[in-house]
Amino acid sequence: MRAISSGLSRLVRLLDRVMWSGVVRWGTLLTGMVSIILVFGHASSTMYGIDHGANLIAYWHIALAWTSSLALATTFLGSLLYLRYNGRFWNRLAHSAGEIGFLFATLTLITGSIWGKVVWNSWWEWSDVRLVTFLIVWLVYAGYLVVYSSTENSDDEKYASVYGVIGFVTVPISYTATRLWTPTFHEATLGNENVSANIDPLTLVVSIIAVTFLYAYLMGVRIKLHELEDKVLWETIQNQR
Template identity: 70%
Template sequence: MNTTQLLGRVIRLMRLVTENRAVKWGTLLLGVTSIGLIFGVASEVMYGIDHGANLIAYWHISMAWVGAVALTTTFVGSLLYLRFEGRYWNRIAHSAGEIGFLFVTLTLITGSIWGRVVWNSWWEWTDVRLVTFLLVWFVYAGYLVVYASTERGADEQYTAVYGVVGFLTVPLSYVSTRLWIPTFHETTLGNPQVSANINPLVLVVSLVAVSFLYTYLLGLRIRIHEIEDKIQYRASGRRR
């Protein structure tokens, strides 16, 4: 099997996943289940503070992780576009970048609300995780601006290069609490001393629910891209 055939199979597999009706219904079912578990099972006490806003943590953490997955998809799609070209890779890179930017934005908003309750502060410039995650937000806001400024089919390489280089900020943000001393955010993975009172079952269900939502939105955005391309192609044909 050559590279072209392999990539063709990957594209067909991705279409099969993102366009599957099971993803749509799974998003609905898991979303409802997540809401039920968060408000019916999860404790409102975190870091010794009893407040309903603590329940935001389950979506905050899930959106942060899935946002990273989305931006990783942008990185991989950009790499494949630069190496093999192919309109599909550019579509998936931009689609994932839009959704990833949305999740990063919601992560910052929910984190600010949760932080106001737990740490009595909407924002803290001395916290390395907050600052580096804000950097990710600015970088991908720039990515969307660059994409909007490029001409389809002509100079999309610039966007792809940006998608590759800009991704460096994502792993930087996630390892920042290990590289520098955080003010608020603890290292969670591999840290048995973490003090947040998080219910593992509720967190996993919420994480899966947000993952299904991402997959559904990704497929929807790719289809919109395809419709836009068809309209542009027909319009350019009529002009000629």
């Protein structure tokens, strides 16, 4: 047990260093700039046979969707570790990732609606299984943030952690929805040789890396804010005694 505790402590320090390292800060800046250059200077604006500048939003739409799933997976792992080991860091990690994941999921829905209006002439389509299941993911994690915001002590925070663990089941369901059911608009991209979106692989990969770097940077900032909030709360309690 002591070995596990020591290993987790080292992991916490490693994660803290990674999120605040120069690699993350410079990586966010440089990959973000390269992504912008590739999107507007290299990628084709023609998708599904339609030539429109708004099609370029697809690269960030897909990158945001991927990174929101990564963030919500972090919420799942952080919640699980908090329930098991009760470390304050894991609770901060889970909530920070949940906030950022919810933000990125919101941007995914917005950019997807803009792109969908151009390609499919529809802001929203209730018959599309990917859209509906992703909306469910969005609602579930909105609920997670509401539950967390209502917590007042460690016992309440465990309820939020349980929610974070159970709620994650919606993420893989949404991801595999286009393979489990017949999609209306969205089609499976990975492993699908007949995909017709005309996505440039280089631009997409760089955009995903850029948004992932942004996620790591925002995680570091949000966790530090959590630490400051805890410090202010502790000092306030001490001053009241």
